[in-house]
Amino acid sequence: MNKIEVAVCDTDDVYRERFVAYLVERRAEDMSVHAFSTQESLLRGLTEEKQPDVIVAGGGFETVAETVRDQGIPLLLLYQEGAGQTGEEKEEEQTSRFSMMFRYQPMEAILHEVWVLAAANKRETEKWMIPGRLEVIGVCSPMSHEMQMPFSVVLAKILAEGRRVIYVNLMEHSGMQELFGLPDGYDMGDIWIRLRNRKLTPETFRQCVYEAGEMYYILPFENPEDLQEVSDAECKEFLTFLEEQTEFEVIVLDMGGGLAHAAGLLGYCTSIYCLTKTGFYYQCRLNSFTDYLSRRMEGQLTERMHVVQLPFSARQIHDSGDTFRQLIWSEFGDYVREQILGGGM
Numbered sequence: 112m113n114k115i116e117v118a119v120c121d122t123d124d125v126y127r128e129r130f131v132a133y134l135v136e137r138r139a140e141d142m143s144v145h146a147f148s149t150q151e152s153l154l155r156g157l158t159e160e161k162q163p164d165v166i167v168a169g170g171g172f173e174t175v176a177e178t179v180r181d182q183g184i185p186l187l188l189l190y191q192e193g194a195g196q197t198g199e200e201k202e203e204e205q206t207s208r209f210s211m212m213f214r215y216q217p218m219e220a221i222l223h224e225v226w227v228l229a230a231a232n233k234r235e236t237e238k239w240m241i242p243g244r245l246e247v248i249g250v251c252s253p254m255s256h257e258m259q260m261p262f263s264v265v266l267a268k269i270l271a272e273g274r275r276v277i278y279v280n281l282m283e284h285s286g287m288q289e290l291f292g293l294p295d296g297y298d299m300g301d302i303w304i305r306l307r308n309r310k311l312t313p314e315t316f317r318q319c320v321y322e323a324g325e326m327y328y329i330l331p332f333e334n335p336e337d338l339q340e341v342s343d344a345e346c347k348e349f350l351t352f353l354e355e356q357t358e359f360e361v362i363v364l365d366m367g368g369g370l371a372h373a374a375g376l377l378g379y380c381t382s383i384y385c386l387t388k389t390g391f392y393y394q395c396r397l398n399s400f401t402d403y404l405s406r407r408m409e410g411q412l413t414e415r416m417h418v419v420q421l422p423f424s425a426r427q428i429h430d431s432g433d434t435f436r437q438l439i440w441s442e443f444g445d446y447v448r449e450q451i452l453g454g455g456m
């Protein structure tokens with residue numbers, strides 16, 4: 112993947128230097144940064160050097176916006192204060208190369224917008240749209256195992272070490288954002304609205320996709336009632352879109368109890384992890400679940416399902432500031448890794 116060339120422009124030396132330092136320290140593998148402190152130096156750089164993929168313009172660079180937009184360079188304008196954009200302006204952004212954001216918010220939220228705007232360049236769009244065979248991995252639990260989401264996320268993170276993976280959470284009230292310290296943004300509800308209105312394109316889809324290291328993810332439905340309205344046909348259409356119009360190789364579907372068509376969606380999975388616990392009670396619930404799926408899927412389930420008796424509790428998870436790392440580099444992470452690499456799947 113080619114690095115995204117980012118021009119960071121701000122007359123505030125402290126803000127600009129911290130922005131640049133963040134990119135150098137944490138995003139050097141996928142972003143290359145160039146800093147400008149005056150409008151004159153930026154405009155001179157645009158004529159003398161290779162144009163950047165995205166310009167991030169902050170304080171003191173407000174008037175340069177029109178000049179940059181006329182040259183067709185994607186621009187993210189960081190404003191100091193104010194109400195921000197209206198819904199109408201946000202809708203316009205979905206098909207443009209211009210965006211506005213409040214400057215004081217989590218860096219990952221700003222960099223997500225940078226990534227979205229960079230993809231407006233033809234070379235990035237073409238790369239995104241390389242089709243390939245999509246492997247669909249489902250994670251479910253008939254007894255709603257408390258470690259289902261941690262298991263699914265660690266599974267996706269480990270697979271992402273060698274493949275292009277996207278994690279999709281379909282649980283009710285998952286707490287995913289708070290647990291992993293993720294910024295607010297577009298979620299599955301936004302994708303479904305666009306899907307139903309025939310407005311889901313690689314560009315509008317890309318706005319809803321976020322990064323966490325090498326793994327990509329989509330935030331869960333904000334309103335759990337929306338899960339009840341998801342149809343089997345829409346699920347198939349969504350997976351078809353991923354396979355035909357993105358370059359993702361693997362999607363990890365974290366199944367929740369609120370999805371009315373969970374069985375149908377599991378039918379599209381190439382492999383399934385079914386999480387359970389040890390004991391007669393849990394075995395009874397597992398038997399009932401597998402019997403139902405076997406009838407629904409006409410006996411084609413057995414070879415795709417891997418039952419995991421997960422001997423862990425959520426009491427072990429604490430607020431460490433980096434829950435991803437806490438889970439992956441722990442006994443729990445080693446267990447999940449063994450399930451994947453040790454022949455469990």
